[in-house]
Amino acid sequence: MASSREIGRLSAHFAESPEVFETSPLYRALCPVVAEEPEILDLLVHRRQGQQPSYLLFGAVHYLLLSGVPHPLRRFYPSLMGASAADPADAGPALLDFCRRYQDPVTEVIRTRLVQTNVVRRVVGLRYALWVVGQHCPGPVHLVEVGASAGIHLHVDRYRYAIGEHRFGPADAPLTVDSRWRGDSPPPDLDEVPRIASRTGVDLHPVDVTDVRDRRWLRALVWPEDRDAATLLEAALDSVAADPPTVIAGDAVDVCPRLGRSLPAGEPRVVFHAATRMHVPAVRRAAFDRAIDSIGDDGPLYHVWQEPPSAPHHGLVVAREELAFHGPELEVAVPLLRADGHLRWLAPPLPR
Ligand SMILES: C[S@@+](CC[C@H](N)C(=O)[O-])C[C@H]1O[C@@H](n2cnc3c(N)ncnc32)[C@H](O)[C@@H]1O
Incomplete structure (x- = not known):
């Protein structure tokens, strides 16, 4: 359980983060939701030293969705739904429910993974x-x-x-x-x-x-709207995997x-x-x-x-x-x- 000071710091981080996610309307919409939810912020206490909280939390959720975890939250991800993704402004309640229902797997990803976005x-x-x-x-x-x-x-x-x-x-x-x-x-x-x-x-x-889960983690760190970067990433990973x-x-x-x-x-x-x-x-x-x-x-x-x-x-x-x-x-x-x-x-x- 995080101290109330740590929760306060994490809350401030998410409250300030929307501007970081310039090209992700979904993450911009979710930042203020997370900032108000000590229950979600508390999951981040398990992260390794130096890891950027918002990249890590959103990466962990995206990773599980890309792995096929069934949940209505999927509807909001352009990476899964393409142009028919639902309005990000309505995604908050689905994220909260997802984090409650899949608390253990989300925590496991937060605990074990690093922010390794390869741009x-x-x-x-x-x-x-x-x-x-x-x-x-x-x-x-x-x-x-x-x-x-x-x-x-x-x-x-x-x-x-x-x-x-x-x-x-x-x-x-x-x-x-x-x-x-x-x-x-x-x-x-x-x-x-x-x-x-x-x-x-x-x-x-x-x-x-060459490991499917490692590749998926890198894919999950690409913001859900950036399908162009995801395509480039897959091609580069194939090239690197060949040698x-x-x-x-x-x-x-x-x-x-x-x-x-x-x-x-x-x-x-x-x-x-x-x-x-x-x-x-x-x-x-x-x-x-x-x-x-x-x-x-x-x-x-x-x-x-x-x-x-x-x-x-x-x-x-x-x-x-x-x-x-x-x-x-x-x-x-x-x-x-x-x-x-x-x-x-x-x-x-x-x-x-
Ligand atoms: C955000 S990623 C950036 C990856 C790549 N440089 C890029 O720009 O696409 C940061 C990487 O630095 C690595 N890293 C962080 N601290 C490190 C350290 N002290 N020594 C070696 N690697 C480190 C992380 O494991 C991660 O893979």
Whole structure:
């Protein structure tokens, strides 16, 4: 049972969350309902440290619905009902009933799963960063993704890209990742990227792309209205399952120093993380940053990150909707790109 202080904190979190779910009318409608229901908030006391409560609760419910659990709540999910989904404004009572009736399975998912949303389009930011790295060094480079989830971004060189009107990457790629380009001049030539010599992920809990329940969990974390992202996710998971990259299980704080030493000395390495540092408990963030920097102890390190503005590193406080870049030639980090959190659009950084 959560303390009344914890319930108060969770309630405030849900009351403030609707704006986060910009493109999900269903979750926007459900946030204020959950904020008023200590009985539901109490389920979240079982979550693991650092896990974002609203993503986790809505993910757990969506997971069970996608597993086939029968309940009238299904009627409100575009992921299950398509265009005939019912009006989200009426979904509150059904959610309450669902959480009461399926309290044990909901709690089990909350207790065991992590928020591991693998957003395929974020690979566009990495692809762009590789082009920037190519301007500094010809490569090949060793690629490391921290917080890799299923490892989708580690296949950055295997996808086709549709950036506005421009196309890059192999024409016979298993999927095309599209994003709008908001620059005044055309994007750079994203075919001009260094070769990847090795690719390694690090994750607290690597997602097994060959396991149907792990795949369903990733699918459940996609908001129910975003069928386009769900289709892209399925295609990317198929691609990764055909040739899974190594994703080392463990905390980046422990794994990165070892991993850095295992890469060939003197050879350049690119480290990418997106929506990962934000899940590291605040007291561990300095250690997380040091662990990433340690990958540069034995070779030039290019570091690229897409994290909320609360993640200053290398002297740069990134603005909202900015990706950041740091390399051996730079005193301080620089903005790499502007983009929305899910990389539906990207643009060159604004001059500072
Ligand atoms: C929200 S997901 C983002 C996944 C991926 N980076 C993306 O943008 O699509 C965050 C991932 O970071 C992992 N993670 C969180 N803290 C970590 C840590 N200290 N060390 C390694 N992985 C961590 C989680 O397990 C999860 O898979």
